[in-house]
Amino acid sequence: MKKKVGLLGGTFNPPHVGHLVIAQQVLDKAQLDEIRFLPNHVPPHKKTDETVSVEQRLRMLEGAIKGNPKFAIERIELQREGPSYTYDTIKALTERDPEIDYSFIIGGDMIEYLPKWSRIDELTGMVHFIGVNRPSYSHETSYKVQFVEVPDMAISSSFIRESVNKNRSIRYLVTDEVYRIIKEEKLYG
Ligand SMILES: Nc1ncnc2c1ncn2[C@@H]1O[C@H](COP(=O)(O)OP(=O)(O)OP(=O)(O)O)[C@@H](O)[C@H]1O
Numbered sequence: 001m002k003k004k005v006g007l008l009g010g011t012f013n014p015p016h017v018g019h020l021v022i023a024q025q026v027l028d029k030a031q032l033d034e035i036r037f038l039p040n041h042v043p044p045h046k047k048t049d050e051t052v053s054v055e056q057r058l059r060m061l062e063g064a065i066k067g068n069p070k071f072a073i074e075r076i077e078l079q080r081e082g083p084s085y086t087y088d089t090i091k092a093l094t095e096r097d098p099e100i101d102y103s104f105i106i107g108g109d110m111i112e113y114l115p116k117w118s119r120i121d122e123l124t125g126m127v128h129f130i131g132v133n134r135p136s137y138s139h140e141t142s143y144k145v146q147f148v149e150v151p152d153m154a155i156s157s158s159f160i161r162e163s164v165n166k167n168r169s170i171r172y173l174v175t176d177e178v179y180r181i182i183k184e185e186k187l188y189g
């Protein structure tokens with residue numbers, strides 16, 4: 001049987017506990033073998049805090065997943081210039097790893113946004129989508145998306161960036177390692 005790998009694509013600026021909980025919940029409930037976090041190079045549809053480098057986002061992600069043998073990082077988008085379209089990524093990954101059965105995990109905001117994704121009709125035929133609930137967003141869609149229920153977490157990277165900027169605590173919203181990097185490198189200040 002093919003190995004079942006869940007891809008959690010994101011900007012991870014910074015990675016927060018919401019990302020980790022989703023990944024663990026989907027791993028268990030969808031009975032996957034492994035989760036690979038897929039940091040994008042350039043987010044296709046949004047501006048993010050560009051004072052934080054790709055390298056810093058990657059180091060925070062490495063710190064966030066440390067210690068979980070079922071979590072890894074897929075770096076394929078970091079090697080590609082331009083917006084990180086998922087169509088290009090899935091095409092490259094399925095060609096590279098024909099022995100892996102990939103699923104692509106998305107939260108409610110991305111489920112709502114699916115109609116605007118690049119080559120979405122082709123993409124839904126190429127990869128299995130798994131959607132999770134996210135407060136303030138719907139998970140209803142006409143696209144083929146398997147729904148996995150997770151605890152509702154109103155946590156976002158933007159909330160964390162804004163909290164740091166306003167001198168409010170982000171303790172427990174990110175792992176200790178991510179917290180340390182944000183403080184030591186004075187990110188989002
Ligand atoms: N709290 C959450 N609940 C459910 N899904 C989430 C949550 N946070 C992030 N996700 C999902 O994780 C993936 C990656 O998210 P991303 O790295 O863009 O973080 P974000 O918190 O949405 O960032 P930002 O606030 O900067 O837009 C997306 O599919 C997103 O929907």
Ligand SMILES: O=C(O)c1ccc[n+]([C@@H]2O[C@H](COP(=O)([O-])O)[C@@H](O)[C@H]2O)c1
Nearest residue numbers: 009010011040043044045085086117118
């Ligand atoms: O391919 C697209 O058109 C597309 C549009 C929006 C988002 N995505 C992907 O969805 C994932 C979550 O995006 P984001 O912006 O919430 O970090 C990430 O892997 C993005 O590359 C992909």
